Amino acid sequence: MKKTLIALATAAIAFTGVSGSAVADGERFVLVSHAPDSDSWWNTIKNGLALAGEQVGAEVEYRNPPTGDIADMARIIEQTAASNPDGIITTLADPDVLSGPIQNAVAKGVPVIIINSGTPEQAADVGALMYVGQPEYDAGLAAGQRAKRDGVGSFLCVNHVVSNPVVGERCRGFADGLGVDLGTSMIDSGQDPAEIKNKVKAYLLANPDTEAVLTLGPTSADPTIQALQEMGKAGDIYFGTFDLGTEIVKAIKDGTIQWGIDQQPFLQAYLPVIVLANYQRYGVLPGNNINSGPGFITKDALAKVEEFAGEYR
Amino acid sequence: MAETQTAAPPEPEKDERVREMSRMRKALIRPELGAICGTILVFMFFLGIASDSGMFAAEGIINWGTVSAQFAIIAVGACLLMIAGEFDLSVGSMIGFSGIIIALMSVQWGFPVWFAILVAFALSLCIGALNGYLVIKTGLPSFIVTLAFLYILRGLTIFIAIATTRKTIIGGVKDVAEGDPIAWLFGGKVFSGVFVWLADLGLVGTFVAGPKAGLPVVEGIPMLMIWAIALIIFGHILLTRTRFGNWIFASGGDAQAARYVGVPVSRVKISMFMFTAFCATVFATCQVMEFGSAAADRGLLKEFEAIISVVIGGALLTGGYGSVIGAALGALIFGVVQQGLFFAGVESSLFRVFLGVILLLAVILNTYIRRMITGER
Numbered sequence: 217m218k219k220t221l222i223a224l225a226t227a228a229i230a231f232t233g234v235s236g237s238a239v240a241d242g243e244r245f246v247l248v249s250h251a252p253d254s255d256s257w258w259n260t261i262k263n264g265l266a267l268a269g270e271q272v273g274a275e276v277e278y279r280n281p282p283t284g285d286i287a288d289m290a291r292i293i294e295q296t297a298a299s300n301p302d303g304i305i306t307t308l309a310d311p312d313v314l315s316g317p318i319q320n321a322v323a324k325g326v327p328v329i330i331i332n333s334g335t336p337e338q339a340a341d342v343g344a345l346m347y348v349g350q351p352e353y354d355a356g357l358a359a360g361q362r363a364k365r366d367g368v369g370s371f372l373c374v375n376h377v378v379s380n381p382v383v384g385e386r387c388r389g390f391a392d393g394l395g396v397d398l399g400t401s402m403i404d405s406g407q408d409p410a411e412i413k414n415k416v417k418a419y420l421l422a423n424p425d426t427e428a429v430l431t432l433g434p435t436s437a438d439p440t441i442q443a444l445q446e447m448g449k450a451g452d453i454y455f456g457t458f459d460l461g462t463e464i465v466k467a468i469k470d471g472t473i474q475w476g477i478d479q480q481p482f483l484q485a486y487l488p489v490i491v492l493a494n495y496q497r498y499g500v501l502p503g504n505n506i507n508s509g510p511g512f513i514t515k516d517a518l519a520k521v522e523e524f525a526g527e528y529r
Numbered sequence: 530m531a532e533t534q535t536a537a538p539p540e541p542e543k544d545e546r547v548r549e550m551s552r553m554r555k556a557l558i559r560p561e562l563g564a565i566c567g568t569i570l571v572f573m574f575f576l577g578i579a580s581d582s583g584m585f586a587a588e589g590i591i592n593w594g595t596v597s598a599q600f601a602i603i604a605v606g607a608c609l610l611m612i613a614g615e616f617d618l619s620v621g622s623m624i625g626f627s628g629i630i631i632a633l634m635s636v637q638w639g640f641p642v643w644f645a646i647l648v649a650f651a652l653s654l655c656i657g658a659l660n661g662y663l664v665i666k667t668g669l670p671s672f673i674v675t676l677a678f679l680y681i682l683r684g685l686t687i688f689i690a691i692a693t694t695r696k697t698i699i700g701g702v703k704d705v706a707e708g709d710p711i712a713w714l715f716g717g718k719v720f721s722g723v724f725v726w727l728a729d730l731g732l733v734g735t736f737v738a739g740p741k742a743g744l745p746v747v748e749g750i751p752m753l754m755i756w757a758i759a760l761i762i763f764g765h766i767l768l769t770r771t772r773f774g775n776w777i778f779a780s781g782g783d784a785q786a787a788r789y790v791g792v793p794v795s796r797v798k799i800s801m802f803m804f805t806a807f808c809a810t811v812f813a814t815c816q817v818m819e820f821g822s823a824a825a826d827r828g829l830l831k832e833f834e835a836i837i838s839v840v841i842g843g844a845l846l847t848g849g850y851g852s853v854i855g856a857a858l859g860a861l862i863f864g865v866v867q868q869g870l871f872f873a874g875v876e877s878s879l880f881r882v883f884l885g886v887i888l889l890l891a892v893i894l895n896t897y898i899r900r901m902i903t904g905e906r
Contacts, residue, residue: 253878285826285827285828286698291595298588298746322738323738323742324734378691384696384697404691
């Protein structure tokens with residue numbers, strides 16, 4: 217038994233050596249996200265992070281709370297700071313919970329860049345160097361205004377991460393952009409594709425005069441596309457979505473989806489690494505925050521998007 | 530203490546009903562022995578691969594210590610309940626529920642924080658009692674009943690939060706908790722002076738920038754840890770030094786036999802369900818006070834983390850055997866492994882693979898040691 221244990225421990229150590237990020241002579245940057253393991257959207261972030269790390273010759277690590285629990289994320293940030301990295305790139309999914317640990321990291325002298333969630337103001341409040349991302353409410357608002365111009369008056373928002381208020385801001389922004397009350401327009405769809413599909417169907421059957429559908433990411437968009445196809449409403453109902461994925465790109469192409477909003481996650485991971493590396497090496501720093509989105513993606517100019525959807529787009 | 534509270538009448542020096550056992554053997558068949566070995570192994574492992582990563586500096590120790598303390602708080606409740614022969618899968622949902630109740634009452638409805646905390650405790654104790662009552666009354670496995678409450682509480686939490694605030698995270702608790710008579714019991718930090726002194730000696734690092742410059746990176750021992758230690762001591766004494774502790778073992782070992790000899794099995798089990806709920810609420814309150822906000826998705830999967838800690842700690846899934854110290858060590862192993870892997874720079878998607886392997890190893894080690902020493906089964 218003892219021998220087995222020692223062998224296992226040795227194997228585990230060897231395993232660690234192999235699985236640890238490629239060792240580089242350069243700096244060590246850690247990206248902490250709020251995403252649960254199940255959220256595939258963040259794969260693009262990982263790709264952007266890895267590519268940037270490779271290009272500048274820095275060691276990069278990706279960390280996230282497995283269940284998406286923000287309180288667990290706070291511990292990860294505390295702990296990342298304790299491991300003395302050369303820079304932390306993190307989301308600010310819930311300022312109440314995260315600002316303390318982030319401020320402590322900043323006070324320890326670790327440069328921090330906020331990406332994805334949060335606002336430029338919040339980033340400045342915690343002492344971060346800058347904010348790189350797409351302000352969620354504003355993106356929703358822009359989308360709502362666009363839909364209003366296209367003649368939409370009512371909508372259904374399919375929210376697959378109802379527990380994350382930042383994502384819900386998109387629905388609120390959209391409703392405000394349309395100039396309608398959010399009311400019962402937002403449904404909690406859950407994460408399971410079959411459930412999402414049937415919930416969308418049920419809602420549209422119960423509210424047949426719904427003029428538009430807004431989905432908040434591939435998780436809810438893909439089943440919604442199917443639901444609309446099965447109901448014969450594809451292309452008939454105004455359909456906008458956040459984020460991109462293979463299915464979404466296909467649907468934009470065939471006219472089921474009018475537009476997709478790309479916040480360009482690739483840039484959200486890629487740019488901070490470049491910025492931090494140059495900040496550490498030469499002390500240079502762009503003077504402004506960087507808006508990676510919103511960019512509306514319509515049927516035109518889909519070729520590059522199609523090629524890299526889910527990978528770098 | 531032991532003598533005064535033992536139910537049995539004074540017995541003669543030698544009693545044929547009591548099997549003689551050497552001190553050595555008695556020490557070795559303790560349920561937590563496996564967990565002790567596991568703890569040593571895990572620490573050796575991380576000292577080997579992550580000693581230069583800051584994991585064993587003061588800041589790092591507080592980090593994995595806090596995480597372990599979190600596990601320990603819910604593990605103590607889960608441990609006693611499991612020894613009493615039942616499970617509670619609603620622990621995780623209870624954490625989210627209690628947190629939202631506190632934040633909702635204090636921030637949204639303007640009640641004082643201490644009152645919100647008391648209401649949250651009262652509500653969770655009621656739900657715990659209801660859990661227990663349903664298990665006893667219906668005779669259904671606690672697995673099913675508490676699984677139902679896992680969903681009921683989670684759904685209710687999300688519903689209440691959205692119905693009242695349109696959001697699933699309620700923030701701003703820090704502001705309203707300012708100067709509250711009991712809020713500091715859950716969110717405060719103690720022994721700050723010690724760390725300032727240690728920082729002066731150069732043993733603890735200091736902040737270099739911003740308004741905190743010059744202060745030690747560790748502000749103090751979080752109350753969360755104090756709660757964990759207090760609950761462990763309470764649970765251990767309750768289980769090993771009191772008549773009630775014997776009742777817990779008896780209820781979990783063979784409930785019918787226990788009833789025959791006059792153990793109030795229903796009462797024991799219901800009160801253990803209530804204690805589990807209490808622990809979950811302690812966890813939730815500490816979290817809300819520390820972070821200043823409550824979210825409807827807090828505590829996801831924590832029920833399993835509690836059970837894992839208890840099982841690593843040597844308790845039997847079938848009840849009637851286990852120890853609080855073991856569960857606490859299980860929580861320590863879990864916390865150290867979980868955080869240690871981050872320090873060691875393990876790719877995060879592999880983290881759960883590792884955790885599973887270590888869990889399996891710990892339980893195998895546990896069982897193996899117990900069998901080897903006791904020659905049982």
